[in-house]
Amino acid sequence: MQIQPKYFEKTQYIETLNGNKVSKGSILCGIMNIRLHGKTIIKPGVIVRGDLANVNIGRLSTVSENTVIRPSYKKFKGAVSYFPLNIGDHVLIEEGCVISAASIGSYVYIGKNCVISKRCILKDCCYIPDNTVLPPDTVVPSFTTFSGTPGRYIEDLPDCFEQYMKDYTTSIYESFLPINTLSKGRS
């Protein structure tokens, strides 16, 4: 089935020149440290803690409702230091997640209600199904599925996952439309 278009009210979203769509219902702390690379959708209820460390989110990524993005920290000689959090391109994060990873590669899918604990490293092309809890310091290699509590290696992904995610995230971005264009029929 084709992804059904989702409509949003123009007044509820801020659109930037390079195509970012950020909900006014989201909380972006330390906006100076948050960088969206374009065509990124941030849905209402999302909290991004840019005040702790830099947060970079790549192109055509989507962060769904009520997700918390919070850079991870580590104790060095008693002092706490935060790591910047990098999220790659074509990443889809579903609702209600807590993301404290050190880095998330490109073409990554994170399902609903997942917890990505401190300093996790998600490589390019990986799949985290709904309700997974990844323990701290977990490394998720490319082309693998990690699921369960605690998240464990389950199986390999199909090799064309990169192309699949490109196609999927692009169509999600394209079907996320302002409500005004509703009347101009998309059959």
Added chain:
Amino acid sequence: MHSIRSNNHCSFNLYNDNNQILKYSCFCGKAFNLTELYYCNGCQQINCRYCITEEIDFHYCPNCIENLNSAEASVNGNKCKKCFECPVCFNTLTYSVIGSKDVNTVTSPPTAGVTSPTTTAATPTTGETYFLNCGFCKWNSLDLKDEFKFDMPSLKAKKESSIQQLQVNKSIEALNKEAAELTSLKDKKTINRIKLAQAMKHFLGPQSKHQKHNQRKNFNKVEDRWESTSMAHPVPHNHLVPTPPPGQTLLSEAAIAQRVQPITMTEADQMQQQRIDAREFETLDPLGDTVKYDDDITPFLRDQVTECDQVSSLDQRFKNIAHSSLSTSSIHPQRKHLITKRSKRCKRCDKLLVKSEISLTKTEFKRQHFAFTYVPRVQITRVLWIDNDIFEVFLQFTNPLHIPLFINFPMSIKGSFISTDDNSQPIDLCEHETYINGILDETDDLEKESIIQTLKQNENPRYIIDRKDNKLTMKFIGKVGIEEEQIAPKDNNNNEEITNLTIIHLTESLANLSTSTEIPKFNSQFKDIKFTITLEFSTSSLSTAPSTSSSTTTADKQQKTLLKLLFDIPSNKFENTLQQ
């Protein structure tokens, strides 16, 4: 041939309901989601996972992303040298320092990405000892003996050996020696014995195929291998495997002494025969006294257990084959299993389909022949009822290539238009060839350009709804129920039989119902509507107008690929199904 809807193999396709609706049939008749299929350029056909051969390129540890070749991996029993798995929750363990008050955790091996601090806990004093610590369930190796305490972080485990293992190692060694001696002889009977010895060795300690030639070199390594390998359970009943006498475990000293006897020639032959016969599981009489499970909880232990967490689960015991223990307090951490990167070949023509880069940080491929990037991708944009048991489907075809693709819906094919389980069939579809533009809107040769122009002029707006970039939306009409004559007889294995598709042209008023503003609701007979659309595609013009189809040359025929799309649409996806 009837195509069958097979269950998608990848769990990522199972989680997503949309990926279950449409399946593409492989040449062998099994249909999967497009992401799980490959496309062989050599034979111009789709390959499913049963139509490919896989070979392991290299092994790597999922935690420290270090790759090893097969020989290295085999020496370590296909396990990582550095990384340990928690025996309770199977999480990866981290190395921590004993003594320091705020437990300084050191990320086990230096992983890519975050550079783990090399100078932890002020200055590394000489007497520092590390232990394993689970960040998830808070298990640690402090209660265990010294074997899981290390002087340095990321050090490999010390050798551990129980009496049982030593016994088995001895018998493997004996077999190894014998095999080495026998290879010099060229007797037919000795060959049988070599085979047997190798089978035993294979059972007791899996080795890579390369080791046949340098067995002598590997004698001393047998010990390592045994303690680090594990086997799948349950093992089928096998006469070569000694069955434990009642009350004893398989690897107890007495049992081994009883079992290990010199083998004579006749016995060897007999055993080989028995091996062939013994391809079935032993049936156990659960009530019989002869069966005694050695993991039955003794009354003594039963009184001690206060929490169910204290008894190890089956999963935990299977991971701990060497000393599977009843209580969680005495199970040991295991080294992490390696996982593999595999290259794939076409089973029909042995052409390389997928070959990944050696570097694990890249996701690029040296060779990639995914069906996803070669076959027109199909999406359902809209599906609705236009009358009782007659429905209309709007399909969007996406061309993943840079050059235009020509598609055609054949009216007669070898085999069947209907797949197994189908309850509906298409009755009205485009009979003429059409095309889908490539991603780049340019054609390299004029001939193609002219064909496209003529096709464009002749195109029937009734079927072709929309054309945009590399996408084409088309309309189909189908009906519930199957015409009998289109079902190829199932018992007839001759796949060469040609079946024809009947086309019923509906009246315009009915066919145009979808454009009207108000759509009446209809009842659905079935919960899922299953039907099959057959399609041919090629990068060069198919030129298969019905009249000329018979005169197409063989060269043309080879270039086009027959594709069967198996739909399975739940009735609630229809726009106007009556809710019951």
